[in-house]
Amino acid sequence: MRIPILKLYDYLLISIQVELDDQTVLQFQEDVLNKIHQEGSRGVVIDLTSVEMVDSYIAKVLGDVVDMSKLMGAKVVLTGIQPSVAITLIDMGITLEDVATALDLEQGLEKLQRELEG
Amino acid sequence: MHPSIKESILEKKDEIVEQWLEEIEQFRYEDYLQNISDSVYRSTNREFVDKIFETVDLCSDDVYERISQYSERLIQLGWPLNYITRGLQSFRQITVETLSNTGDNYCYDIEFYQEIESWIDNLINALVSDYSGSWENTVFSQKMALKELSAPLIPVFDEICVMPLIGTIDSERAKLIMENLLEGVIENRAQVVLIDITGVPVVDTMVAHHIIQAAEAVRLVGAECILVGIRPEIAQTVVNLGIDLGKFSTKSTLKKGMATALKMTDREIVDLASK
Known part of the structure; x- marks a missing residue:
């Protein structure tokens, strides 16, 4: 199962609409990094609105993707994290401290734009 | 209840009531009843003792029914549960004493005590369960109110x-x-x-x-x-x-x-x- 990655000008848009498992999320990590390399993107928005469950491994990989993208010069914003997901993550002690977050795709894009241009 | 016991209780009714009213007057000052006027206190006592005698020939289900209206009113007026339990306890004591003083033979039967015990216990059960039910309701509704007020955004x-x-x-x-x-x-x-x-x-x-x-x-x-x-x-x-x-x-x-x-x-x- 591969997650589609859309290119929009300088950004990559990714909406995760399947329940993530270990295999999918690793494949996803690889795809995102390749795509950043290929397109020379400056920003990435990962939208988690339809994700209802995130375990510690998936959270770790998502955090890794953010760090790796940063190394490649692309800023990542996670958007649309559901309350239930946020509560589980906090309960597990995962705070994703250095990761930028936004309420939804729209605000995520605004945030990226502000940070990259301003 | 055994008809002869019931009969002799009813026979001695006036005596028991007199003694009981005297008794209950005494612990008025110990409880939280000081600020109730004399006339209200007397009439409530009188009504209480009448209710007790009303239940003398009823089975337990009827007792609950008969007593619940009365207890509801007591709860609304805020009479302490203490008043009820102490009142009934002293009522039992006085009844047993009065009847055993008559000298009739059956007064020494264990059955006689059991009859009176179960009569009064039934009353206490009915009243206490009404009281605790109303308390539980209050606690529950306050809990709900607290929950509603607890975290508004x-x-x-x-x-x-x-x-x-x-x-x-x-x-x-x-x-x-x-x-x-x-x-x-x-x-x-x-x-x-x-x-x-x-x-x-x-x-x-x-x-x-x-x-x-x-x-x-x-x-x-x-x-x-x-x-x-x-x-x-x-x-x-x-x-x-x-x-x-x-x-x-x-x-x-x-x-x-x-x-x-x-x-x-x-x-x-x-x-x-x-x-």
Whole structure:
């Protein structure tokens, strides 16, 4: 199962609409990094609105993707994290401290734009 | 009840009532009944003893029915349960004493005591269960009221919400706060949430932990948290306990927090007169 990655000008848009498992999320990590390399993107928005469950491994990989993208010069914003997901993550002690977050795709894009241009 | 016992109880009714009224007059001063006027106290006593005699030839189901109306009124008027139980206890004592003084043979039967015991016990059960039922109702409705009041999220400007917290925070309430906070943030599309702890009397490690968790969860769903209303004594306890609140901004008053929140969303309040 591969997650589609859309290119929009300088950004990559990714909406995760399947329940993530270990295999999918690793494949996803690889795809995102390749795509950043290929397109020379400056920003990435990962939208988690339809994700209802995130375990510690998936959270770790998502955090890794953010760090790796940063190394490649692309800023990542996670958007649309559901309350239930946020509560589980906090309960597990995962705070994703250095990761930028936004309420939804729209605000995520605004945030990226502000940070990259301003 | 055995008809002969019932008969002799009814025969001695006046005597028992006289003694009982005297007895109950005595513990009026020990209970919380001082501020009830004499006439009300007497009439209630009289009604009570009449009710007791009414139930003498009823089976237990009928007793419950008969007594519940009366107990409902007592509960509404706020008569203490103590009055009921002590009244019934002394009633039992007086009845047994009076009847055993008559010298009839059956008075020494164990059956005689059992009959009277079960009669009075039934009454006590009915009254106590009515009382405790009404208390449970009260506790339940107050709990619900408390829950409703416990964690409101108020949208004040576009993208800015305030959650005022008042009273002690326990784990159950903290969970509720977290849920309301996150759902409210999404519903109101808030960018900044101000958590006002002016009304929280004590901030210990547990409370601080819950607040920090809530703030981090808010950040995950894509908004910012500002903790406002930090009183001097709270600042002292937080630092003395070694709690690190450095991860999110804190302000002393809601006013200052609001100014910060407006700045974070690229707005400010302008005085029109100065223009």
